[in-house]
Amino acid sequence: MGILKSVTPDGRQMILNVRRESIVMMEDSVLSYTFDRAGRLVGAFLENKNYRRSLDNQILEKASGAQPGLAGRLRRMLPPREVEALENRAYAFARDVPARLREPLPVEFAEALARIHAYSYARLEREREQFHKLYRPVSILPPDQYLALYLQATEGCSYNECTFCGLYRDRRFHAKTAAEFRAHAQNVRAFFGDGITLRRTLFLGDANALILPQAQLLELFDVIHAAFEIVPRDLAGAARREWEDAHPIHFHGIYSFIDAFTTRRKTAQDFAALAERGLRRVYIGLESGDPALLKFLGKPNQPEDVQSLVVHLKTGGVAVGIIILIGAGGAEYHAGHVRETVRLVNALPLDQEDVIYFSELVDYPGSTYAARASAAGIRALSPAELRQQEQQMRDGFVFADKARAPKISYYDLREFVY
Numbered sequence: 001m002g003i004l005k006s007v008t009p010d011g012r013q014m015i016l017n018v019r020r021e022s023i024v025m026m027e028d029s030v031l032s033y034t035f036d037r038a039g040r041l042v043g044a045f046l047e048n049k050n051y052r053r054s055l056d057n058q059i060l061e062k063a064s065g066a067q068p069g070l071a072g073r074l075r076r077m078l079p080p081r082e083v084e085a086l087e088n089r090a091y092a093f094a095r096d097v098p099a100r101l102r103e104p105l106p107v108e109f110a111e112a113l114a115r116i117h118a119y120s121y122a123r124l125e126r127e128r129e130q131f132h133k134l135y136r137p138v139s140i141l142p143p144d145q146y147l148a149l150y151l152q153a154t155e156g157c158s159y160n161e162c163t164f165c166g167l168y169r170d171r172r173f174h175a176k177t178a179a180e181f182r183a184h185a186q187n188v189r190a191f192f193g194d195g196i197t198l199r200r201t202l203f204l205g206d207a208n209a210l211i212l213p214q215a216q217l218l219e220l221f222d223v224i225h226a227a228f229e230i231v232p233r234d235l236a237g238a239a240r241r242e243w244e245d246a247h248p249i250h251f252h253g254i255y256s257f258i259d260a261f262t263t264r265r266k267t268a269q270d271f272a273a274l275a276e277r278g279l280r281r282v283y284i285g286l287e288s289g290d291p292a293l294l295k296f297l298g299k300p301n302q303p304e305d306v307q308s309l310v311v312h313l314k315t316g317g318v319a320v321g322i323i324i325l326i327g328a329g330g331a332e333y334h335a336g337h338v339r340e341t342v343r344l345v346n347a348l349p350l351d352q353e354d355v356i357y358f359s360e361l362v363d364y365p366g367s368t369y370a371a372r373a374s375a376a377g378i379r380a381l382s383p384a385e386l387r388q389q390e391q392q393m394r395d396g397f398v399f400a401d402k403a404r405a406p407k408i409s410y411y412d413l414r415e416f417v418y
Contacts, residue, residue, distance in 0.1 A: 004109055008100040016097070018112045020248070021198045025094065033090045036195035039115035040124065041090050051078075051086065054417035056137070057128040059083050062415065075414050087121040115194065127191075134184075134191055138418040139167040141203060142283050142321055142357065143411055145255055148203035149196065149228075150418065151188060153181055153220050157207035159259060162285075163298040163372060164328065166364035168207055175212055178219045185227040196249060202228060202278075204256040210282060211259065214270050221277040224254065230278040253280030260284055260309060261301040271316025281353070282313060283321035289344030290336040293329045296372065303344045310348045319353035323411060324393065327361035327386050330378040338389060342396035350399065350406040357411035358390045 004016040008027075017024040022042065026032040032045045044051040049063045058077055065074045078086065094116045098105055105113065136155045141148060154175045157168040176184060189196065202224060204210070210217065224230075229250040235243055244250060256279070271279070288294055289303045313320050322345065329337055345356065363370050373380070381389065399405040 002106075002108070004106065006101045006103065009102070012100075014097070014101065016109055016112075018109055021200075023112045023116065025097065031093075033093060035094075035116050035119075036198040037112075037115070038193045038195035039117075039119040040127075040195055041087055041119070042198065044086065044090060046086075052415075052417050053087075055127070056131045056418075057083065057124045058417060059086060060415065060417050073412075073415075084121050087124060091116070091120055130191060134187055136171055138205065139207075140413060140416055141418065142255075142323075142355075143409065144321075144355065145201060145203050146416070146418070147199055148201045148255060149188065149192070149199035149251065150203050150205055151181075151185060151224065152176070152205050153209040154206050154212070158211050159208070159300070161298050161300075163296070163369035164325070164361060164363060164367060166367055175209075175216070176220075178216075178223055181220050182223045182227075185223060189227060200252055201280075202230070202251045202254045204254055206257075208257050208259040210256050210274075211265065214266070214273070217274065218277070221254070221274065221279075225277065230254070233275070233278075233280075254278040255281050256283070258282040258284055258309070259301075260286065260299065260306045264305070266309075266312060268312040268315035271313050271318050273316075275317040279318050281319040281321055281355075283323060283357075284309065285323050285325075286341070286344070287323070287325040288328055288333075288337050289340035289342070290329075290333060291340070293333045293337055293340075296329055296333070297325070298368065303340065307344065307347055310350075314349050319355075320348075320350070321355045321357060322348070322350070322406075323357045323359050325361055326358050326390050327381045330373060330380045331385070332376070332378050334381065334385075334389060338392045338396070342393055345393075346396075346398050351401075352404045352406065354406040356397075356406050356408045358393070358408070359411035359413065360386060362413050 001018050001020055006014045008014050012028050015024075015026040017026075020037075022037065023035045024032060034042045034044070036042055041053050043053060049061055052060045052062070054060075059082070061076045061078055063074045094113060097113060098110075135150065135152055138150050138152075141150070154173065156171040156173040158173045160168050160173065192199070204220075204224075212220070229247045231240065231243065231250055231252050233253070254277075284306060286306050287297055287299060291302055294301065294303070310320055310322075324341055324345075350356070394408065397408075
């Protein structure tokens with residue numbers, strides 16, 4: 001692993017960065033390609049646009065828009081012909097690298113390029129078919145888990161009636177047996193190959209896998225530990241570095257979604273047992289602290305259910321990710337959404353291990369939410385009003401210890417590809 005800098009015959013600055021998790025090629029700081037250690041294209045930066053490639057061989061293009069900030073970013077999924085053209089361009093660039101350098105490549109750099117040279121658009125297309133046999137599919141992850149290794153313990157959502165969500169409408173809920181999950185984990189590892197080093201954490205999917213009975217969950221966690229190395233949670237400093245050096249392929253814990261009403265089924269002791277087996281953080285779709293808005297959104301829980309769940313999780317040693325739905329209920333629910341969400345968040349025992357995500361409502365065509373909003377005459381918030389609503393909530397949050405306050409970030413469902 002290391003960085004190689006060189007000047008090409010036509011005077012361009014070339015940088016090759018071979019890391020544990022990826023291989024990056026840059027030219028004049030205006031062009032770059034990122035590959036995983038197996039040789040798959042992961043992303044690119046070209047003509048001031050960012051590109052992220054999914055494992056089912058789709059590519060998302062992102063560029064700055066007229067409006068400032070993430071919400072104003074332009075996003076476009078490339079059509080197949082453009083996907084093929086970009087991938088052919090990336091691999092052609094990689095093939096030309098040895099001839100464009102002034103000195104012979106060190107062995108490690110030559111080996112990294114050889115892995116990339118073994119790939120092509122055709123091979124990525126074949127892997128797309130393998131990916132669809134492996135997953136059903138991967139609908140969404142939290143932003144800090146985009147590079148997780150996804151393990152599909154369940155397929156679909158056990159509830160699947162939230163009016164605004166269409167992520168799991170295409171499949172029935174299914175929980176894998178331990179034998180099915182063991183085979184799945186083995187197939188996932190084989191599929192990723194050397195590219196597995198790009199993945200830092202393990203994510204247990206789908207929508208709310210932790211709804212499974214505790215005995216069944218513990219069995220699935222044991223399957224995970226048999227297949228993957230997880231950094232022990234009590235290691236730190238030199239001891240942790242020594243452990244990681246001895247286990248070059250390792251993960252920093254298990255993460256998962258949980259629905260806001262699972263608190264009725266899981267105790268703090270249950271979560272403590274899962275934490276001992278590697279569970280580090282779970283993500284809760286709070287959406288709002290307003291009971292009336294939760295009902296409008298088709299959520300079956302009350303705000304106090306979230307408070308109870310968070311207490312159980314934190315007592316059990318598990319961090320939380322709280323997801324707030326900006327724009328939900330439009331102008332008619334705006335005041336109550338802000339007031340009650342701030343009230344609820346301020347009542348939660350959050351600290352620096354936790355994260356609060358603001359996620360803008362993204363209504364899918366033909367949704368129940370759209371029909372309800374239209375029937376109720378609800379006016380959707382403008383982009384400026386969305387930013388205002390988020391800022392009002394941020395301004396209202398009060399954390400007892402500012403030095404140990406949770407992180408607050410933005411969660412854009414439109415930017416997810418796996």
